[in-house]
Amino acid sequence: MITWEEITDLQPIASRTIINSINKGRVSHAYLLQGERGTGKRDIALLLAKYLFCLHREGANPCHTCNNCKRIDSGNHPDLHWIEPDGQSIKIEQVRNLQKEFTYSGMESNQKVYVIQDADTLTVNAANRLLKFLEEPSKQTTAIMLTENGHSILSTIRSRCQIIELQPLPPDVMNQRLQDEGVHHLEANLLSALTNNTKEALSLHQDEWFAGARKIVVQLIEMYVQKPEDVYLFIHQQWIPHFKERTEQQMGLDLLLLGFQDILHQHIKEDTTTVLLPKEDAKMERAMMSFSKEQLLFILQLILTAKRKLKQNVQPTLVMEQLALQIQR
Structure with missing residues (x-):
């Protein structure tokens, strides 16, 4: 455990901040844990919840063996509530139901904890409803909000939370972990650039869909170099059928971003390590001749904008069509 x-x-830094507040008896009524995927947001939320409910604490650590700890691990504790997006967003009905639940006494104590996953997906109405909930905190109620994009959350909500900023896991640490699991160092370079989560990285490593996604992204970049007039057709025939789900579409854009970053890095410093495109390859040479540094910087901004649009639920086909045409210009 x-x-x-x-x-x-x-x-x-994050762990010291929380441990100090525990040791001083000043656990906040609301936390906002913000950081990229795989930075440990869920683990920290679970550990804090366990501490609050644990029957046999050992300093700041829960015992992991009491009935409360075991039920939290299994997802069955009656006074720990997880709120996750219903579809693409967290809706006002979900917050209403949470508030209703919290009007009742705790099943086994007065302590209650709620964790809001992907808090940046709260609708405006849901966020305003949650704000009212946060404005009148109970001493024995703790809110823990998790997000990859804390700046998308209402400033009025942020101001009522203790913000814990989580740092990305250093790529070399992640890389070494993957190599220790038997992943080739070149593949480990790519996976550690995509995620900070070891389990997720190993799952991608064994995933045929991911292998196909990588191939399609490399082909798309080659298409821009050799047959830019066919890019739009390629998007509809290859990209859209393969990247169907929202998470897959985000992964596709992450891979595309890494591919163009590889080209830019070779422009700036030829001895730098690439993560998607092989550097000792004629294709890399052609790509470097096809795109200037200024063009590559512009393309990276376009891809980041496309990622934001997907987060905002813009229609994925439209996002890719626009991106494809913008890169061509």
Whole structure:
């Protein structure tokens, strides 16, 4: 079971902040944990919830063996509530139901905890409803909000939370972990650039869909170099059929971003390591001749904008069509 000591190895500032508040008896009524995928947001939320409910605490660490700890691990504790997006967003009905639940006494104590996953997906109405909930905190109610994009959350909500900023896991640490699991160092370079989560990286490594996604992204970049007039057709025949789900579409754009970053890095410093496109290859040479540094910087901004549009639920086919045409110009 994960401990604060293990969290400290990965997130020293965040863990020290929370441990200090625990030791001083000043656990906040609301936390906002913000950081990229795989930075440990869920682990920290679970560990904090366990501490609050644990029957046999050992300092800041829960015991992991009491009935409360075990039920939290299994997702069956009656006074710990998880709120996750219903479809693409967290809706006002979900917050209403949470508030209703919290009007009742705790099933086994007065302590209650709620965790809001992907808090940046709260609709405006849901966010305003949650704000009212946060404005009148109960001493024994703790809110823990998790997000990859904290700046998308209402400033009035942010101001009522203790913000814990989680840092990306250093790529070399992640890379070494993957190599220790038997992943080739070149593949480990790519996976550690995509995620900070070891389990997710190993899952991608064994996933045929991911292998196909990587191939399509490389082909698309080659298409821009050799047959830019066919890019639009390629998007409809290859890209859209393969990247169907929202998470897959985001992954496709992440890979595309890494591919163009590889080309830019070779422009700037030829001895730098690439993560998607092989550097010792005629294709890299052709790509470097096809795109100037200024064009590559512009393309990277376009891809980042496309990623934001997907987050905002813009129609995915439209996002890719626009991106394809913008890169061509």
